[in-house]
Amino acid sequence: MRFQAPESLSEQIAQHLGQRIMTGELRPGERIQELKVAGELNVSRGSVREALLILQRRHLIEIFPRRGAVVSRLTPELVNSLYDIYIDLLCMLGRKVMERWSGPELSGVISQARELQAVTEALNSGGKDAAERVIEAGFGVMRYAYTLVDNPFLEETLENFRPAISRTYYVALENFRGEMSETGRFFSDVADAAVSGDASRVETAIRRFGEHQRNQVLIILREEVTA
Structure with missing residues (x-):
């Protein structure tokens, strides 16, 4: 999968991952690994990291020290x-x-x-x-x-x-x-x-x-x- 428009690359990645979370493809508690996502989407780890921060602000993931990004749980x-x-x-x-x-x-x-x-x-x-x-x-x-x-x-x-x-x-x-x-x-x-x-x-x-x-x-x- 390739993304265009570098100025909004992180947002596009966030939307892609967010859709997978919203539809349940990525389940609550599941880890999202920067390196794996970067490889799958052919983008830089920096862009993925920025996308994860966007998802954190939208309450779709949580980011923990040493553990990384995890799909948030609905409570x-x-x-x-x-x-x-x-x-x-x-x-x-x-x-x-x-x-x-x-x-x-x-x-x-x-x-x-x-x-x-x-x-x-x-x-x-x-x-x-x-x-x-x-x-x-x-x-x-x-x-x-x-x-x-x-x-x-x-x-x-x-x-x-x-x-x-x-x-x-x-x-x-x-x-x-x-x-x-x-x-x-x-x-x-x-x-x-x-x-x-x-x-x-x-x-x-x-x-x-x-x-x-x-x-x-x-x-x-x-x-x-x-x-």
Whole structure:
């Protein structure tokens, strides 16, 4: 595998490794060896080292003295901390969109949400490819919302949550067959609320789905502990 654009090489490596962590190809507790990754990707160890620091900031790995980089473990404490903040930030994004725009501007968000609902229904059989497409489409809706709100701080903060949130979504999809349908329902609820111009309904839909996702992941983690 070869990467282009040297100025963003470390970020590309981080995205490559991050995707393997999010989909479970690299399991919690597994070591990531700089030399091995550098050889596999035909890049320098320095670039890999920088990529690992990026992944550490995104809470996908931990770096220990003399042990090196290890894929981080999802814990109930980490999941609760993540969703406490993420749900509130998503609600803020939804409120700002509804406060600033209506009509034609909102039609873009609504049409994307409807399209994503259709995608989830078509991919309801599940699988990692289906999960990846749904996650990417969901963040596509968010990226469109960013352009309406035009708040670079909110956008940057939410984007920084993307790897950790995506990881939990893969976990939920792997263990609960109904999660794809639940995602479709969420985007249908958001679209209906936006059509009605009801900001409180948008926030309610976001909180309901966010809490649902949190609880699904927590159930899985608790079952792993007792297994």
